[in-house]
Amino acid sequence: MSTLLTHIAISDGKIKRSSLEVLSHMRQLAEANRHTAEAVIIDAEASNYVDEVKKYGPSTIYTVEDPIFENHMNTPLLKALTKVMDEAEPYIFGFGSTESTKDILGALAANQDAAVLSDVSEFELTDEGIEAKRPVMAAKILSDNVAEGDRILVSVRSGSYDLDEGDADADVVDIDFSIDDSEIQATLREIIGASGDKIDLAEAETIVAAGRGAKDEEGQDLINELASVLNAGIGASRALTEAGIMDPSLQIGQTGKVVSPQLYIAVGISGAIQHVAGMTNSKVIVAINKDPDAPIFDIADYGIVGDLYKVLPPFIEELKKIKG
Template sequence: MSNNVLVVAETQGGALKKISFELIGEGKRIADQMGGRVEAVVLGHEVAGIPEPLGHHGAEKVYVADDPVLANYTAEGYASVLARLVKETEPTLVLIGATTQGKDLAPRLAARLAVGLASDCTGFEVQDGEFYITRPIYAGKATATVTQATKPYMATVRPNIFAPPEPDTSHDAAVENIPADIGDIRANVIDMIKEAGERIELTEAGIIVSGGRGLKAPENFTLIEELAGVLGAAVGASRAAVDAGWKDHSYQVGQTGKVVTPTLYIACGISGAIQHLAGMKTSKYIVAVNKDPDAPIFKVADYGIVGDLFKVVPVLIEEFKKMKAEA
């Protein structure tokens, strides 16, 4: 078995998702400790331009399975191609993003390889050739350090935990095409139809506007949605708002939801519980709107507005509309 780390890159709309670069950076750090190298694999159709940025971010080699049968993701098809590659290349560690697709793919791949899987991981350490993997447990109230008795080690990694490395355009990866023989699969995706007005993915958003229990009622989330619409932002929610049934769990920002690192994070009516702060405190700029001057959210905020959000947010909406009209 080699000392290499294999990263399963993920694409969306013909471009690499940010998690792919995060995994390359962390994979390279781990591989360097073991005297190996980080490699990546891309699956899809018409993905000829995808390997180059992976090389610029540190991948030494990129395996490419480019075939019409891989144009639309299926767990069976992707797992079949990846299982064959892992058996042939024998990496010590396989990293997959803990995205919707990654959470579906990783268990299927682990089952095909008859190995263990650590899910939603947030840290990796190498000691005497063994991996020790950190992951949250008990709804994020504690963390556990685990290892695996089987190899290769496999893990899904929570997005936005590791910073992507700075690209080096002088560094190119070797590219190797691999067969896309997916064998007999029980389901085949014929087409993907994107819904009109599909919302921005939280973990990929540059601006996020989140609401909490300070909104008082689920219908008041229209204020948050309107502000987000003006800014071209994603909509998020605190755990309290999600637990109250005001928003689906997919909107939740925090240790037990999505960990985000946008350029701008606007928190409206969110007091700032530890679990929520853990999911957004690394945002570049944080703006908090809360009527309680002692709310913990203000301790991490770059800009704070102490006031009634039902008065403050409409003013922000109008001011941003004016700025857009004048631009």
């Protein structure tokens, strides 16, 4: 029996959904293969999140609590993760694929002499380790990857697994942690948050994305209204970010963000391969476009062929009625 450990990432006082997705999958793997699923929370207020994590059924939750974890810094996080790995001795250590995970995974793998597979969209256990799929070439191809060994790190794209709750009776183990200022050679001067839309696109359940078809003020107003009714994050194609109409942080695609919401509504977006690379993992895709041959319809679950200025107002009104 081995330990499948999941790192629970905290951002802006909230647990990242992607971490809970990984934990859900790890617990299912543990149940199917007679392993143990455990979780670790490393944060300035780690204990605040224990009850929420318990719901997803790990048998043990490790907490590492220290004010140094208020902001992401590699050195203390690496030290804490190393300590947790020494304590929990995981066979597989799973992470949500976030910016900070990307920052730290290579260092942790080197430090622990572990195999690592990053940014995968699914993985399963094999007799020797894990087998994973990773989207490559602008998500046109899924590559098969294998990692073998007795310590394997894996990071998983958000939206890859559904949340699944389990028995909520985990033991909680606090791990002592301290770090001396002299150990931290980097200085964190400033964190510049994303401007514009406040909903984190990587975590958003619903995204309304605007393309060149919605570039004028009226189009933007309709996008904002639709997003507000659905409590959705707002994204954009590069046509709008390049034109300075929308903030670059909202760009979705190969050179923007990779998102995987439950619902993605593409408005006035043609569906160029570079855009699709960032949203093809969405659970349900709705496309609104006046061109019936637009490539976005090839990947859409539901399509509305029509002028967005005529389609959106009644669509928004109906949604308001349903919501209200």
